[in-house]
Amino acid sequence: NxxxxxxxxxxxxxxxxxxxxxxxxxxxxxxxxxxxxxxxLMIPGITMSELERMAIEKTLDAVNGSTAKAAEILGISRRKIQYRLREWAEQDLG
Incomplete structure (x- = not known):
């Protein structure tokens, strides 16, 4: 289809x-x-959280950082992507 x-x-x-x-x-x-x-996508030992991060980051790279385009491709909201980016930035700092 x-x-x-x-x-x-x-x-x-x-x-x-x-x-x-x-x-x-x-x-x-x-x-x-x-x-x-x-x-x-089979990666033994990868968590859903890691898979989500990889999907969002690769999609953002593919669309030159456009959260709106990435959200459309992934079928999630732009706000969800922005929330995850802030969350990951805090984790990476801490």
Whole structure:
């Protein structure tokens, strides 16, 4: 469906490290895929908090720091991103 395609492309853009999206960043199109399967990110031992921080920071990098654009891509509010950035800044200082 179109929404799934949009999400897959947005995630691939966020996760890519250069100017081209590698096929490994896109979801599998094989028969083994089931509805609801998305682009998976498997990092053994990473916490949800660490994963959230990584997603927000990579997305902000991809959109040159625009919290509004990052929020739209991630499907969260701009205020949530701003709150997390303040929270992480305090943690990093303390």
């Amino acid at each position: 179109v929404r799934e395609l949009e999400n897959a492309i947005e995630r691939a853009v966020v996760l890519c490290t250069d100017d081209e999206i590698d096929a490994s960043l896109l979801p599998s199109t094989g028969k083994e895929s089931r509805p609801g399967d998305g682009v998976g």
